[in-house]
Amino acid sequence: MILSVSLAADAGRDPEQVGSVSCDICECRTRSRFRKNGFRILECRRCGYAFAHPRIAARDVAALYQNLDPAARSPDQHARYAKYVGDEEEPRRVYRALGRLGISFGRVLDVGAGLGKYTAFFQAKKFEVLPLEVDPFCIRRIQERTGLIAAAEPFEDWNPRSARYDVILMSQVLEHCRDPRLWLRKAHSLLRPNGILFVGVPNFDSLLVAILGARDGHICPPSHLNYFSRKCLSILAQQEGLRIERCFDWSYVTFTFCCDIMATRLFRLTAARWLGGTALYAFFRAADAVHRGRYLYAFLRRDENGV
Numbered sequence: 584m585i586l587s588v589s590l591a592a593d594a595g596r597d598p599e600q601v602g603s604v605s606c607d608i609c610e611c612r613t614r615s616r617f618r619k620n621g622f623r624i625l626e627c628r629r630c631g632y633a634f635a636h637p638r639i640a641a642r643d644v645a646a647l648y649q650n651l652d653p654a655a656r657s658p659d660q661h662a663r664y665a666k667y668v669g670d671e672e673e674p675r676r677v678y679r680a681l682g683r684l685g686i687s688f689g690r691v692l693d694v695g696a697g698l699g700k701y702t703a704f705f706q707a708k709k710f711e712v713l714p715l716e717v718d719p720f721c722i723r724r725i726q727e728r729t730g731l732i733a734a735a736e737p738f739e740d741w742n743p744r745s746a747r748y749d750v751i752l753m754s755q756v757l758e759h760c761r762d763p764r765l766w767l768r769k770a771h772s773l774l775r776p777n778g779i780l781f782v783g784v785p786n787f788d789s790l791l792v793a794i795l796g797a798r799d800g801h802i803c804p805p806s807h808l809n810y811f812s813r814k815c816l817s818i819l820a821q822q823e824g825l826r827i828e829r830c831f832d833w834s835y836v837t838f839t840f841c842c843d844i845m846a847t848r849l850f851r852l853t854a855a856r857w858l859g860g861t862a863l864y865a866f867f868r869a870a871d872a873v874h875r876g877r878y879l880y881a882f883l884r885r886d887e888n889g890v
């Protein structure tokens with residue numbers, strides 16, 4: 584991904600004064616956790632919410648997703664995308680969780696629909712789906728795949744008129760937006776009573792982040808501007824009239840994937856590859872079990888007694 588971002592927004596702020604920057608969720612003091620790509624990742628000392636500093640302007644965030652040149656994506660990236668698109672396991676898990684929460688039909692808004700994985704799955708399950716996507720390459724792919732024309736506006740600027748939704752999907756998008764509070768507030772206003780907002784985000788409290796630190800692939804400002812743990816996501820949701828009905832960790836890896844990683848990175852012998860893959864897979868399963876997995880999958884119910 585080629586990123587060209589003007590970082591003029593907070594350029595006047597002395598980078599050594601980052602300790603004075605307060606948390607956007609609980610207003611507590613922050614500490615500098617990582618440095619990467621010219622940014623610091625500041626983490627709240629109380630709720631654990633982390634964010635890229637200095638903040639970048641909204642227009643620069645929008646520019647990140649308008650300037651993507653498909654020709655600049657490497658063949659490897661194309662192959663990974665194709666594999667990703669073909670994988671229905673993630674939307675299937677979300678669909679099943681929604682069913683257990685009492686939603687098996689209705690209107691779905693897919694915010695940041697990407698290549699249309701969720702849109703296609705929920706369309707096949709007879710939901711009425713509206714994808715929202717700003718990347719022109721993704722918009723073309725969604726139309727090819729589902730026949731649906733995505734609304735091509737940033738979520739914060741989109742005017743839905745009177746529409747209300749049973750489900751709003753935000754899969755791997757909340758970490759990209761400039762103001763997650765604004766997004767949750769808008770989602771609350773767009774949900775029907777007792778509707779569900781699904782949020783899938785990288786887990787900043789994961790074992791992988793604890794081990795790899797800034798080398799973890801999800802620590803990637805300015806693409807990822809926000810970093811969530813279960814705790815801070817719950818606090819932010821509650822502040823905006825949403826309550827977490829269900830939240831689970833899933834590291835999004837398969838046994839075959841773990842063996843492939845070992846094959847390409849470390850081992851050439853089949854037995855060593857299998858043993859290494861088994862150990863890596865067990866690591867991720869254990870991380871999920873103790874709520875330190877790579878991703879959080881949270882289902883937030885519009886709380887009629889709240890905001």
Ligand SMILES: [Zn+2]
Pocket residue numbers: 606607608609610611627628629630631632
């Ligand atoms: Zn905080």
